Amino acid sequence: MRKLLVFNSVTLDGYFTDKNGDMSWAHRQNDPEWSSFTAENAKSGGELLFGRVTYDLMASFWPTPGAASAFPEVAEGMNKAPKVVFSKKMEKAEWNNTRVIKGDLAKEIRKLKEEPGDGLVLMGSGTIISQIALAGVIDEYQMVVNPIALGNGRTMFDGIAGKLNLTLSSTRAFKNGNVLLVYKP
Numbered sequence: 467m468r469k470l471l472v473f474n475s476v477t478l479d480g481y482f483t484d485k486n487g488d489m490s491w492a493h494r495q496n497d498p499e500w501s502s503f504t505a506e507n508a509k510s511g512g513e514l515l516f517g518r519v520t521y522d523l524m525a526s527f528w529p530t531p532g533a534a535s536a537f538p539e540v541a542e543g544m545n546k547a548p549k550v551v552f553s554k555k556m557e558k559a560e561w562n563n564t565r566v567i568k569g570d571l572a573k574e575i576r577k578l579k580e581e582p583g584d585g586l587v588l589m590g591s592g593t594i595i596s597q598i599a600l601a602g603v604i605d606e607y608q609m610v611v612n613p614i615a616l617g618n619g620r621t622m623f624d625g626i627a628g629k630l631n632l633t634l635s636s637t638r639a640f641k642n643g644n645v646l647l648v649y650k651p
Contacts, residue, residue: 468579470515470586471606472595473507475644478611481619482592487519489590497642505539506596511584513548515575520590521551525561550578552594572601579603591640592622600625606650607632613643 476482477493483489516524526534528544549564556566567574571594578586588594588604598604623630629639632649639645 468513468585469538469599469605470575470579470581470582470588470603472588472604472622473610474590474592474595474609475612476615476622477619479615479617481565481616482527482590482622483508484616484619487522488622491616492610492612498642500640500642500644503640503646504537505543506643511547513550513578513583513585514544515550515578515586515591515594516552517518517591517594518556519615521549521553521561521564521594523590525559525564526598529561539598551590560577571598572603575576575601575603592620592624595622597623600628602651604640604651606635606648609647609649611645611647 474482475489484491488618516551525588526543526546527620531546533541547563549559549561550570551559551564551566552570552571553566559566567578575586575598595604630651633650635650636648
């Protein structure tokens, strides 16, 4: 059975987007060590999962010449990877290797986990995370804490219906101040 992991950047005050939905702050702390880590992550395989808002953001950037120039290895990995966008309204996805799935999120993710292949990675998509966090389908949370405070914004757990207990399984600090925290339910 495939595993589902969540990968998100968060601020010191716990937000994964600012009050306007912007995440550009998460890409300002580049250094060689961090760049190597993100390039390796992009090559690690797996199927990428997105909600529609995150999908639109990713699809508007990664297939562009600017992305290929600024982040060549990451752009290549993002564009080659199989992708799923969860949307009730979208009929067709334009970004290559993307399929649209409608229906009950937890049920559809359980089906995806039964399919053969590499793991599943849910990126961004706080609305999706908050809907499935208590459903028992997420196997791991990878959160990169960025050394910035926004004062307000949105957490990836906004609106969960109960308490979510997690256990820390590993950490990694980067020279740019980012810290990777890996939690399991």
